[in-house]
Each structure stands twice: as structure tokens, then as C-alpha cells.
Amino acid sequence: MNSAREAIHAFWHSDESAMGKGITVAILDTGLYPHNDLVKKNNRILAFKDFVNNKQYTYDDNGHGTHVTGIIAGDGYESDGKYEGIAPLCNIVAVKVLGKEGAGNISDVLAGIQWVLDNQQKYNIKVMNLSVGMEDLEGENSALVRGVNVAWDNEIVVVCAAGNNGPSNSTITTPGVSRKVITVGSSDDAQEVRILGDFISNYSSRGPTKSCIKKPDVVAPGSNIISCHCNPIFVANTELYPKQIIGYIKKSGTSMATPIVTGIIVRLLSDYPNLSNKDIKLSLKYSTYDLGFGQEQQGWGLIDLQKLYEHIIE
DSSP, X not given: OHHHHHHTTTTTTGGGSOTTTTOEEEEEESBOOOOHHHHTSSOOEEEEEESSSOOXXXXXXXXXXXXXXXXXXXXXXXXXXXXXXXXXXXXXXXXXXXXXXXXXXXHHHHHHHHHHHHTHHHHTEEEEEEOOOBOOSSGGGSHHHHHHHHXXXXXXXXEEEOOSOOSSSSOOOBTTTOSSSEEEEETTTTSOEEETTEEESSOSOOOOOTTOOOOOSEEEOOSSEEEEOOOTTOOTTSTTOOXXXXXXXXXXXXXXXXXXXXXXXXXXXXXXXXXXXXXXXXXXXXXXXXXXXXXXXXXXXXXXXXXXXXXXXX
């Protein structure tokens, strides 16, 4: 996380920022392990909802969701701040919509989005992270795109992964093909990394969508990101209680780039709570660094927290 934070200037004025405090992010993923970086200093997990196995307690039988959450919200407790997330004081709502293999049903993702909408006011949910995606077969007519669009229309900032199906054009996954949401690719996908057991490079999905919408919107670091590890067999209140120190793990993909952007937006909203999702998305256009790649690869460019704040302050 350290080099990723440097790449996006996340340290800029961090001592003057609310760092996410008071803002809740909903993370629709494989669940959430109660890692020390999320609960030890202050348990910031406000709610957990499981659409896969219907369990009541917070758990993650895969690890993907915990890693994503750490990038957004980890406070670096187990690493003396080294692997702190982007908005380490924010609150978390974890919605399990993917099973232990990391796959899921569209119906569960849609139910998860609806649950977030139903509980939006209760938990002050302002941002939704979807580091999930499937092949774009129906374009903007797909149920998933309609689902994220409804969330967007209800004033939630929806941030979606572009997918790991590059380097061919028109490989953005659903729901990232939605013209409303903020779709995130990886800025550093030229290096060979391991994703789902395979070593691949140039993995970040490219635009435009099959409906000719320009995507991704922005890119962020997504390769070899170190964030919270998880104990996949953890069960609350049993002899499988979490190990005191579970540590960190390295993962790669647009799934990791997405929560970096989500974290920046959560932090921004904690400092400027009156910004609308449209304000934020439009501001991103002026808050990036041009990497010199084509629009279909980098969108507006590499997100830069300092530029974003300076643009908002103007």
C-alpha cells in the first residue's frame, strides 16, 4: 500500500483531513474478516449482510473482500501504519455477494445493491465498491447495470472494477460498462502479476464498451498491492477465533485499483460532505496524471488525490 499511496499522493495534507471519519462505504464482495486493522483500535464494521450463506457474523471464506476493504479502510494497526488504507477512519458495511471461490450469482449482487439502498440512511452509506464483474453480454440493458444505475440515482457514488480481461479493446466487464458509475482500471498492469493462479500482464480491461461508451474513467495502482489478509476458516465465537495477528497479503487486479479510488472518494466526502456523486465524477477528469496511454487504457489518467483536492478547493 505504501508505494500505491505515494503514486496517488495520498499523504498530501493527511494530517488536516478527516480521513473518512463519519462516512460509510459499502463493499459488495466475498465478505469480511474482522482484521485488527478494521476492529482493534475502533470496530468500524457497522453491519454485515450475507446473501450467499445467510450467516449472521462477519467472515470471509475467500479473502478478496477483506483485502479490498483493507485498501479502503485499514488503519495499519498490525503494521504500525505501513499498510494503512486510504480512508482509515471510515465506517464499513460488508455485503457478501460472492462465494468462497470468488464467484457469485447476479441475483445475489442485485439483492446486495438493494440492501444497501434500503439501509443507506441508517448507516450513512455514501460510496459503494464493486470489485466484481462479469463478461459484458447485454451492455446497458443488463440487470447489473440497471442495479448500479439505481444506486447512482440515489446519490451513492458507485465505483466498479474495469475487469482483468485486457489487453484487447472492448473488454470492460459488467457493471463497469455503466455510463453513470466510476470505472477503474489498473495503471501498472504492464508488470507480470499473479491473478487467480495465472501469471499475466497487460491485464486491465480496455474500453470502449460495446455500446461505445468511453471507459475506464480513471486508473490507479492495482499490481502487487499489500493489504489485509484473512483467516478463511474463521467462525465467530468458536474455537476458530481469529489469530491475534493475521498479517497482510499481496494481490493484484483491477479489484485492487478500484478500492484505491473508492478510498480517495470516501476521504474526500469526509472533508467535503456536500459534494454530489456527479460533482465527484466530473472532478476526476481534472484530477489525473496523464500516463501517455490511449483513452481506452487509462481513461482520464492516473488518479491524483492532491490534484482532486486542489480542483475542489478552486
